[in-house]
Amino acid sequence: xxxxxxxxxxxxxxxxxxxxxxxxxxxxxxxxxxxxxxxxxxxxxxxxxxxxxxxxxxxxxxxxxxxxxxxxxxxxxxxxxxxxxxxxxxxxxxxxxxxxxxxxxxxxxxxxxxxxxxxxxxxxxxxxxxxxxxxxxxxxxxxxxxxxxxxxxxxxxxxxxxxxxxxxxxxxxxxxxxxxxxxxxxxxxxxxxxxxxxxxxxxxxxxxxxxxxxxxxxxxxxxxxxxxxxxxxxxxxxxxxxxxxxxxxxxxxxxxxxxxxxxxxxxxxxxxxxxxxxxxxxxxxxxxxxxxxxxxxxxxxxxxxxxxxxxxxxxxxxxxxxxxxxxxxxxxxxxxxxxxxxxxxxxxxxxxxxxxxxxxxxxxxxxxxxxxxxxxxxxxxxxxxxxxxxxxxxxxxxxxxxxxxxxxxxxxxxxxxxxxxxxxxxxxxxxxxxxxxxxxxxxxxxxxxxxxxxxxxxxxxxxxxxxxxxxxxxxxxxxxxxxxxxxxxxxxxxxxxxxxxxxxxxxxxxxxxxxxxxx
Amino acid sequence: xxxxxxxxxxxxxxxxxxxxxxxxxxxxxxxxxxxxxxxxxxxxxxxxxxxxxxxxxxxxxxxxxxxxxxxxxxxxxxxxxxxxxxxxxxxxxxxxxxxxxxxxxxxxxxxxxxxxxxxxxxxxxxxxxxxxxxxxxxxxxx
Numbered sequence: 001x002x003x004x005x006x007x008x009x010x011x012x013x014x015x016x017x018x019x020x021x022x023x024x025x026x027x028x029x030x031x032x033x034x035x036x037x038x039x040x041x042x043x044x045x046x047x048x049x050x051x052x053x054x055x056x057x058x059x060x061x062x063x064x065x066x067x068x069x070x071x072x073x074x075x076x077x078x079x080x081x082x083x084x085x086x087x088x089x090x091x092x093x094x095x096x097x098x099x100x101x102x103x104x105x106x107x108x109x110x111x112x113x114x115x116x117x118x119x120x121x122x123x124x125x126x127x128x129x130x131x132x133x134x135x136x137x138x139x140x141x142x143x144x145x146x147x148x149x150x151x152x153x154x155x156x157x158x159x160x161x162x163x164x165x166x167x168x169x170x171x172x173x174x175x176x177x178x179x180x181x182x183x184x185x186x187x188x189x190x191x192x193x194x195x196x197x198x199x200x201x202x203x204x205x206x207x208x209x210x211x212x213x214x215x216x217x218x219x220x221x222x223x224x225x226x227x228x229x230x231x232x233x234x235x236x237x238x239x240x241x242x243x244x245x246x247x248x249x250x251x252x253x254x255x256x257x258x259x260x261x262x263x264x265x266x267x268x269x270x271x272x273x274x275x276x277x278x279x280x281x282x283x284x285x286x287x288x289x290x291x292x293x294x295x296x297x298x299x300x301x302x303x304x305x306x307x308x309x310x311x312x313x314x315x316x317x318x319x320x321x322x323x324x325x326x327x328x329x330x331x332x333x334x335x336x337x338x339x340x341x342x343x344x345x346x347x348x349x350x351x352x353x354x355x356x357x358x359x360x361x362x363x364x365x366x367x368x369x370x371x372x373x374x375x376x377x378x379x380x381x382x383x384x385x386x387x388x389x390x391x392x393x394x395x396x397x398x399x400x401x402x403x404x405x406x407x408x409x410x411x412x413x414x415x416x417x418x419x420x421x422x423x424x425x426x427x428x429x430x431x432x433x434x435x436x437x438x439x440x441x442x443x444x445x446x447x448x449x450x451x452x453x454x455x456x457x458x459x460x461x462x463x464x465x466x467x468x469x470x471x472x473x474x475x476x477x478x479x480x481x482x483x484x485x486x487x488x489x490x491x492x493x494x495x496x497x498x499x500x501x502x503x504x505x506x507x508x509x510x511x512x513x514x515x516x517x518x519x
Numbered sequence: 520x521x522x523x524x525x526x527x528x529x530x531x532x533x534x535x536x537x538x539x540x541x542x543x544x545x546x547x548x549x550x551x552x553x554x555x556x557x558x559x560x561x562x563x564x565x566x567x568x569x570x571x572x573x574x575x576x577x578x579x580x581x582x583x584x585x586x587x588x589x590x591x592x593x594x595x596x597x598x599x600x601x602x603x604x605x606x607x608x609x610x611x612x613x614x615x616x617x618x619x620x621x622x623x624x625x626x627x628x629x630x631x632x633x634x635x636x637x638x639x640x641x642x643x644x645x646x647x648x649x650x651x652x653x654x655x656x657x658x659x660x661x
Binding site for chain 2: 011012014015016041042044167168169170171172173175176208209210211212236237238239240241242253254255256257258259260273274316317318319320321324325347356359360390392393394395398403406410413414416
């Protein structure tokens with residue numbers, strides 16, 4: 001009998017050499033199945049034979065793996081603590097199926113949600129999604145059921161389902177893994193959304209930085225066109241603008257315009273793509289829907305989690321972490337568990353200095369706060385955000401002053417330019433942080449000129465005054481920006497300044513004093 | 520009609536019936552010619568009944584479109600937070616030194632390989648767990 005060997009064709013495994021590895025096993029006479037990834041990324045490329053895993057495998061390991069003598073053996077994959085500790089609902093098929101096999105998808109419960117959705121009709125679908133407690137997984141956490149209800153109730157002959165697959169946040173890759181590993185689940189979710197609100201056209205706005213996901217989604221859509229009909233769906237490729245992950249800017253981009261943010265209202269649910277009622281949902285929200293629509297799925301989903309954060313979240317462990325990858329768990333788990341227990345601390349072996357949750361716009365969290373439970377409201381109360389649930393770990397060599405400056409630099413590079421606090425504030429923010437780090441600011445030539453009557457001649461601006469200015473600027477950006485890019489950039493900046501003042505100036509007490517005064 | 524005009528015409532014809540055809544058209548033009556230049560903007564504007572300013576505004580907004588073709592091979596290095604946490608800033612100088620004038624090193628914010636950085640992209644190929652040697656080798660082979 002031919003030996004069946006499973007190797008993932010996920011982009012990360014491929015970048016690690018999975019294609020060559022697969023060819024090597026084939027040359028040895030094995031039957032290689034290219035499956036989705038289990039999400040244990042530190043072990044990629046992971047080779048699976050009869051349920052047992054070997055990784056990270058290289059070409060030199062092939063013979064030993066087949067002979068059963070490899071020192072890369074990790075035992076039975078499903079019993080590995082990283083997998084056994086998870087509750088996989090959205091990623092139930094991860095590691096188990098071939099992404100583009102309709103046969104595999106159907107054999108693992110695929111299309112049953114859509115089938116049932118078609119039987120129960122729009123009102124009941126919306127009711128079940130509401131009942132499940134599913135909240136938008138893109139970051140804002142808006143209840144999906146309520147959004148769908150609005151679109152269902154909106155008048156109009158043409159409505160749309162738009163999937164936001166512009167996953168630009170650093171430290172996040174769950175959307176990519178969902179699209180590359182289980183594309184039919186996302187498509188099924190979109191078709192169910194279409195059924196629920198009366199839309200027959202869907203678009204997946206997919207970032208150009210994900211070539212593998214683009215290829216897989218296009219292939220998957222072709223394969224299942226008959227199954228989802230009359231619902232139609234196509235992939236639209238983004239063009240490298242981070243801000244297009246914001247839903248209104250995404251819609252503008254989809255229409256072929258500059259990806260500038262729109263003011264809300266009108267809500268996209270009422271006037272979205274081409275001014276028509278549109279559901280805009282994140283990949284993870286839509287990919288969670290097929291499970292919810294299965295018999296009893298909504299109830300099963302709602303039973304998990306804590307408070308108003310229901311169900312599971314595919315958490316992404318990234319950055320300087322020993323065991324990085326995808327970890328789907330019910331809400332409520334603490335950061336300490338995620339980072340230290342599951343993630344095993346830093347990859348470098350050095351102490352953890354900071355953890356950024358929620359991508360470039362998320363706050364830097366100090367190890368002292370690691371008992372905070374994973375919950376939308378708990379994070380909001382701590383001046384932080386869950387965002388897309390990406391967790392980026394930094395060891396003690398990180399310079400948090402530099403990271404704060406980078407947050408402003410990133411905002412300046414990616415700002416759409418529509419509103420002033422974000423467009424100009426981010427540039428001024430970089431300058432102020434530079435001045436804080438170099439010890440304040442001397443009067444320049446212009447200010448010293450005798451004509452400048454109002455400029456003080458004797459002194460420059462002290463570090464304390466600069467910090468006051470930065471605090472003020474951050475307030476303005478937070479409350480005055482049109483979208484989350486300018487609005488949330490203050491989170492990483494201010495959290496870094498508050499927790500690691502020593503990375504900005506030599507005398508941290510001055511920062512504390514200045515921050516107190518600014519409040 | 521020049522061959523360029525003809526080719527752009529073909530690309531436009533392929534997408535014109537779609538809702539919001541501009542970005543797909545620009546992607547194909549960029550792919551075909553390595554840039555979306557002023558001439559291309561004018562042809563597209565005319566075909567879609569837009570002003571040239573409208574089209575130029577879109578072209579200049581997105582990082583993926585360039586006004587001039589660059590014949591150099593490109594290595595896109597991720598320099599976002601997760602790759603910074605894994606030390607990309609320590610190896611970027613090596614990459615630049617290896618690149619010299621021959622290769623273009625461009626910055627990309629996130630390739631979604633955040634637990635295995637530093638990461639880079641050449642064409643549709645992705646590279647992970649880069650260090651000083653491997654990034655220099657990557658640039659040399661670009």
